[in-house]
Amino acid sequence: xxxxxxxxxxxxxxxxxxxxxxxxxxxxxxxxxxxxxxxxxxxxxxxxxxxxxxxxxxxxxxxxxxxxxxxxxxxxxxxxxxxxxxxxxxxxxxxxxxxxxxxxxxxxxxxxxxxxxxxxxxxxxxxxxxxxxxxxxxxxxxxxxxxxxxxxxxxxxxxxxxxxxxxxxxxxxxxxxxxxxxxxxxxxxxxxxxxxxxxxxxxxxxxxxxxxxxxxxxxxxxxxxxxxxxxxxxxxxxxxxxxxxxxxxxxxxxxxxxxxxxxxxxxxxxxxxxxxxxxxxxxxxxxxxxxxxxxxxxxxxxxxxxxxxxxxxxxxxxxxxxxxxxxxxxxxxxxxxxxxxxxxxxxxxxxxxxxxxxxxxxxxxxxxxxxxxxxxxxxxxxxxxxxxxxxxxxxxxxxxxxxxxxxxxxxxxxxxxxxxxxxxxxxxxxxxxxxxxxxxxxxxxxxxxxxxxxxxx
Numbered sequence: 001x002x003x004x005x006x007x008x009x010x011x012x013x014x015x016x017x018x019x020x021x022x023x024x025x026x027x028x029x030x031x032x033x034x035x036x037x038x039x040x041x042x043x044x045x046x047x048x049x050x051x052x053x054x055x056x057x058x059x060x061x062x063x064x065x066x067x068x069x070x071x072x073x074x075x076x077x078x079x080x081x082x083x084x085x086x087x088x089x090x091x092x093x094x095x096x097x098x099x100x101x102x103x104x105x106x107x108x109x110x111x112x113x114x115x116x117x118x119x120x121x122x123x124x125x126x127x128x129x130x131x132x133x134x135x136x137x138x139x140x141x142x143x144x145x146x147x148x149x150x151x152x153x154x155x156x157x158x159x160x161x162x163x164x165x166x167x168x169x170x171x172x173x174x175x176x177x178x179x180x181x182x183x184x185x186x187x188x189x190x191x192x193x194x195x196x197x198x199x200x201x202x203x204x205x206x207x208x209x210x211x212x213x214x215x216x217x218x219x220x221x222x223x224x225x226x227x228x229x230x231x232x233x234x235x236x237x238x239x240x241x242x243x244x245x246x247x248x249x250x251x252x253x254x255x256x257x258x259x260x261x262x263x264x265x266x267x268x269x270x271x272x273x274x275x276x277x278x279x280x281x282x283x284x285x286x287x288x289x290x291x292x293x294x295x296x297x298x299x300x301x302x303x304x305x306x307x308x309x310x311x312x313x314x315x316x317x318x319x320x321x322x323x324x325x326x327x328x329x330x331x332x333x334x335x336x337x338x339x340x341x342x343x344x345x346x347x348x349x350x351x352x353x354x355x356x357x358x359x360x361x362x363x364x365x366x367x368x369x370x371x372x373x374x375x376x377x378x379x380x381x382x383x384x385x386x387x388x389x390x391x392x393x394x395x396x397x398x399x400x401x402x403x404x405x406x407x408x409x410x411x412x413x414x415x416x417x418x419x420x421x422x423x424x425x426x427x428x429x430x431x432x433x434x435x436x437x438x439x440x441x442x443x444x445x446x447x448x449x450x451x452x453x454x455x456x457x
Contacts, residue, residue, distance in 0.1 A: 032183035064404015071397030083151035084386020106145025115202035174313025181302035270395035271429035304358025329363030334430025
């Protein structure tokens with residue numbers, strides 16, 4: 001910048017945050033759709049025609065399989081990794097429209113599935129065996145949507161790095177996460193009452209599909225700003241930016257710090273997102289909370305991160321200590337699930353633990369995502385985020401299926417589930433996250449990534 005003259009749109013704080021809000025709306029509606037089925041588990045698994053005719057008659061294993069389909073195509077068809085390469089090779093604008101379109105297509109398929117009665121028809125599916133046709137088709141839609149949503153996540157991450165490097169990077173990423181969590185919180189708190197009021201599960205899913213239409217439009221609007229930013233950047237550039245080359249992937253695969261971040265993401269999110277898939281019913285069975293309000297307790301988690309993630313991101317920007325924040329959040333994750341495993345059935349304890357989990361969920365993402373650009377160069381950033389999300393999707397795919405099977409094995413003749421084993425599994429993910437965070441801190445001291453240093457220059 002020369003004097004007060006703005007050379008690029010990203011030099012302007014107003015334009016930076018305008019771009020951030022636009023892409024954050026895309027992810028907010030995406031997160032709403034991701035979690036809109038989680039509080040609907042009581043209706044999905046109720047006997048068909050029960051609950052005032054709203055029950056769909058899924059089993060716990062079928063619900064667990066459905067929840068895991070979100071990451072199936074990303075994991076086994078390598079579509080997320082391919083999406084990262086497309087992002088680095090062809091840019092943000094093309095990739096963004098592609099992924100938001102996939103989100104909408106998947107949502108429409110899922111809506112069709114849950115609003116259609118397939119009778120007693122069954123379909124064989126990978127990792128699930130024979131499941132009801134409705135479950136299979138809903139899972140197909142969720143899998144297509146999952147490809148789009150995960151690629152959208154890495155695209156938005158690269159957007160933020162592009163506009164905020166050297167500025168309020170961690171705060172911006174934290175704010176994006178906070179706005180996305182609003183989508184999660186609204187889904188967890190309102191999806192079940194809305195479905196009951198509007199006549200069934202399909203009502204909440206249909207609302208999510210409408211939101212994704214708005215998400216697609218939002219990203220198209222962002223593309224206009226992105227094109228102007230690229231034109232301005234080209235006008236002031238002193239030398240052309242080095243582009244993506246496949247040979248550069250070696251730099252990614254041999255980077256130990258990158259793999260620590262990747263494994264931390266896998267362990268930490270495996271202890272959070274799969275838990276939320278079962279949290280509403282867990283509150284009903286473990287703590288005796290009425291099912292009409294049980295979704296409000298897990299909804300406290302994303303509501304808490306709405307404030308905490310930007311707050312912790314701002315602290316990271318100003319004071320550093322990114323690796324330390326990740327260690328603290330991992331410790332809290334393990335603590336919460338350990339307490340959930342104890343035979344304490346007071347709903348007050350559940351609320352306190354959910355608040356603490358919200359703190360953990362604010363600490364780790366606010367430090368982890370802004371740390372990646374300190375380890376990986378910009379030209380490989382899309383592929384790096386894609387690989388992190390790809391490994392994360394292994395957890396998002398396999399863990400819900402695992403927990404669904406464990407819960408079914410621990411269901412007694414009266415249909416009551418003992419969640420102790422499930423909570424021990426989630427606590428183990430917290431312990432693994434602690435170990436990896438400590439290793440990352442040690443690697444940072446060796447390599448000088450700057451994870452403990454401020455982001456604002």
